[in-house]
Amino acid sequence: MNTLMWFRSDLRLSDNPALYHGLKACEGDMLGCYILCQQFIDEHPINPRQLWFIYEHLKLLQQAFARAGRAFKVLTVKNASDVPAAIHELCAEQGVGKLVFNAEYPLNELRRDKAVVATLEAENINCKRYHDRALVPPGMLTTQQDTPYKVYTPFSRAWRSQVKGVTFKIYQSDMNAIAAASDSPLAKGSDRALLDDAFAPYLKQSVTAPMQALWSVGERAAKAALTDFCRDRVAGYQHDRDYPATEGTSRLSPYLAIGVLSPKQCFVAARDTVGGFWGDDEDVACWVGELIWRDFYMHIIAAFPALSRHRPMQVYTEGFAWSYNKDDFQRWCQGQTGIPIVDAAMRQLNQTGWMHNRLRMVSAMFLTKNLRIDWRMGERYFMEQLIDADFCANNGGWQWSASTGTDAAPYFRIMNPQSQSERFDADGAFIRRFVPELKNVTGKKIHNPDGCVDNYPAPMVDLKESRATTIAMFKDLKGTA
Ligand SMILES: Cc1cc2nc3c(=O)[nH]c(=O)nc-3n(C[C@H](O)[C@H](O)[C@H](O)COP(=O)(O)OP(=O)(O)OC[C@H]3O[C@@H](n4cnc5c(N)ncnc54)[C@H](O)[C@@H]3O)c2cc1C
Structure with missing residues (x-):
């Protein structure tokens, strides 16, 4: 019986528990898949x-599977509800008796996985779920x-x-050993075409070219970046992390987000730089x-499904009179607010895909506390x-x-972007x-040029006044809640 490894946000060969255990227990062939x-x-x-970034890493995974004589299929489906049938069809076609995958915790992903497991188990296909997204799996820590837990410190x-x-x-998956043991390599010739066809509509040169110049692709590159950071920059992190110019x-977050690195690899590498504890x-x-913050937010999402439905954690804030002013929002998105540090931040995001x-805190607070625009609009823009x-x-x-949110900044503690700028830039x-x-x-004017440069806008909002109004609105709301 063959085993199918379903890759999702764990696009790596090393330290991948589902792949490692799937290969170890595999009695036939192991093949891979990804569903777009x-x-x-x-x-x-x-x-x-x-x-x-996902496409580039799938290419590498597919090559690794191909070298080992294994198939790696990329399936395309329209709706999440189509996923169970698509996987089931692949299993039937390739003689799969076991599915392995690593868990994802937001609500839609959990529902999708539940439906897949129900469909496959009804057909006697064994399903095994592992945990790799957080270092301590959600649900494992309770009060x-x-x-x-709702508060970060405890x-x-x-x-x-x-x-x-x-x-x-750290799990090392030996694809080649499995390949040598296998005498029935699966078809793989058309796999690359499936991958290319699936991603072609999304891969525009104008988007990919700047990314290629900024972000190295591959597990090897990610591990090298982790090693460099632990060798050269973790000492001094506590101070240096606050200064955006340095x-x-x-900058490992792109790799962690799609699982080219595991949090365990990161933790172990950092831990091993220290002689003692x-x-x-x-x-x-x-x-x-x-x-730990990364794990914390994953635990929170897993424990409170309402958050996946765009609800706030603090229910009383449902009643806040957020603004939906499209022009204001566009100025924020484009980095044309007239507040230099916010504009620099938004342009860093728009040009590099990273902030x-x-x-992120300063620009998010400016949007939500000075412009009072619904945080969900900013959240979506960041996701985009x-x-x-x-x-x-x-x-x-x-x-x-x-x-x-849970354990959020208190509503009366609003970062002033200008003071943040003076302090950290x-x-x-x-x-x-x-x-x-x-x-x-020149000089301090850089933080508040306020009309002294022709082609740069004046501040779109008075920082002090808007701050005071927001605090008063939150106070009122809290009082009536
Ligand atoms: C409004 C807002 C939106 C954010 N959106 C994202 C997002 O979509 N994706 C994302 O990975 N991070 C997000 N963060 C958290 C944080 O800003 C980034 O993880 C961090 O800037 C990434 O840079 P780095 O890899 O150099 O981080 P480092 O300082 O080197 O930290 C190491 C790793 O820890 C994790 N991490 C760091 N800070 C946080 C944090 N506050 N919360 C959760 N995990 C953290 C990241 O995985 C990061 O790569 C957001 C923060 C804010 C305030």
Whole structure:
């Protein structure tokens, strides 16, 4: 009986538990598949930059399978409800008796997987689910009352004690050994054509060319970036991570988002840079703290399905009178707000598909607290632009910034973009990189040019006034809730 490995957001060969265990227990051939679902692309949404990154990594996986004499099929379906039948058909065609995959936790993905498992099990095809997206799988950490954690600090305490003393095995999947043992290589000639045809509508040269120049493709490149970060930059991370003009963070998020790297590989690499206990090294502990935030938001999404239906975690904020002003929103999207740090951040996003973490907070707060635009519009725009788009982290970040989330920024603590700019981009190097209209502005004026440059807009909103109004509106709402 053959085994089918269904790849989703785990596009790697190493440290892939479903692939590793699937291969180990495989009595026949192992083949791979990926399903491109039109509905997921439109609704989630999966953006063209990330689709390019997925495509490039599928190409590599397909080559690895082909070298081992294995087939790797890319199926295209219109709706999520078509997935079970598509997989079942592939299983029937290829003599598959077992399906293996790694879990995904947002609601639609859980529903889709449940339907697939029900369909296949009804046909006596065994299904096995593994966990790789979070270092500590969702559901594993609960409070003393057996409820999900809603606050980061106690969650991170429980997380640290869960991983303490665990050695963590990095799985290596030996595709070639399985190939040698097999005497019935599966058809693979047309596999590449299936992949190319499926992705062709999304791969526009204008999108892919800039991405190719910015992001290296492949597990080897991702591991090299992790090694470089741990060797050269993790020391100093706690300080450097806040300054967008310097390369103070790992920039591994695009790889983590589609699973070219596992969080376990990241944790182990960082942990092993420390002679003693990793938690005693401030820089490493701080970086691991970010991996814990990543796990935290995944646990939250898994525990509270309403979040996958675009609902806020703090129910009282449902009543907030958000703005839906299209012109204001467009100015924010295009980096034309007249607030230099926000504009530089949005242009970094639009040009590179990535934005520095501090600026994600600053630009999200500006949209939700100064323009009072519904956080879900910003959330969607980020999903449409980010090469590292990740529903859990993005939803968590937006709900944190909008004060609608669990353990979010309190509504009265609103970041002032100008002070953030003065503090974290003091000499304006980052602003000048992305807002060339301001390159000749000198001194502190760079943070608030306010009409001194002809081709740069005046601030679209008064920061103090809009802040005060927002706080008053939240206060009223909370009072009546
Ligand atoms: C409004 C908003 C939206 C966001 N949207 C996304 C998103 O779509 N995808 C995404 O991966 N991250 C998102 N983040 C979190 C964070 O900004 C990015 O993960 C980080 O900037 C990626 O850069 P890095 O790889 O250099 O991070 P590093 O600082 O090197 O951190 C290492 C890894 O930890 C994880 N991480 C870091 N910070 C966070 C965080 N606050 N929450 C969850 N995980 C984190 C990422 O996987 C990151 O690659 C968002 C944050 C905010 C405030």
